[in-house]
Amino acid sequence: MVNKNKTLLNEIKEILKSKDIKPSYQRIMVYNYMKNHRNHPSVDTIFKAISGSIPTLSKTTIYNILNFFAKKGIVDTLTIDKNEVRYDFIKTPHAHFMCKICGEIFDIHLKSDVCLKDFVEGHKVEDAHVDFKGVCKGCL
Amino acid sequence: MVNKNKTLLNEIKEILKSKDIKPSYQRIMVYNYMKNHRNHPSVDTIFKAISGSIPTLSKTTIYNILNFFAKKGIVDTLTIDKNEVRYDFIKTPHAHFMCKICGEIFDIHLKSDVCLKDFVEGHKVEDAHVDFKGVCKGCL
């Protein structure tokens, strides 16, 4: 088990190196968290989750790493929640649904090409998001 | 001119009354601003714009009024900008483009039915938004 974890972390190390990112322990742990938890976490959620493994961890470091990962195209920055930024491990384009009651964000598998445009009305598109808000299945 | 303004403000008064909203001077002024400025303003923008006409105006009042207007379906709450909430006078469904350079938000006239769904994957939809971010025509 320890060996298996070590192997997984080494894999992440290689992934980061291949993207020209120095694989610090903190970056590896954030990447590992994002890869294994598709819960659209906030900075605070990630901090609480991994600070146990890194006693000296600073929240500022999580901010730095996520901004850096966003610039490198590893995570997507979701502004669907007006209280705090949420982050998403980048995969195939999809929409999001945020519950106004419980705050959870769900992936929505939507057939739509709006996320694939390069330009809209003359403006250069870098990010595209389709966001729904309401009451989720569980809270209904 | 003074008479014409007075007529316009009286029209707004009637609109608010018809929606079961007590037409205070502050509410009339915020409604008037939103109707005439389609620039997706923040609370601060509106405050700066109309506080000249209402010397005692408090920013808390703008927050109260906009939240109330949102509940009444008069304005739409845009969370596209992670720094501050922006507000949109509700009209026919459309998408938005926000420029990462100048911060301006543009209306995008998009043929898409994603905004018209009542349910997605079992979740009850109350709001739907299609947001683009990038570099606007002017900043390119």
Added chain:
DNA sequence: ATTTCAATCTGTAATGAGTTCAATTACATA
């Protein structure tokens, strides 16, 4: 090994949007 240097990390302080709350004001009705 030691030095060097840049990149990264850390923690504190500052910023600023948004909320809370108690006191004041406005307004409709009796």
Added chain:
DNA sequence: TATGTAATTGAACTCATTACAGATTGAAAT
């Protein structure tokens, strides 16, 4: 005019995020 409810005000507060300066790391050079 009196009364009660709703709306407004402003100060204090919360809390996510940023700024910044000092400490640490790690790789390359000597």
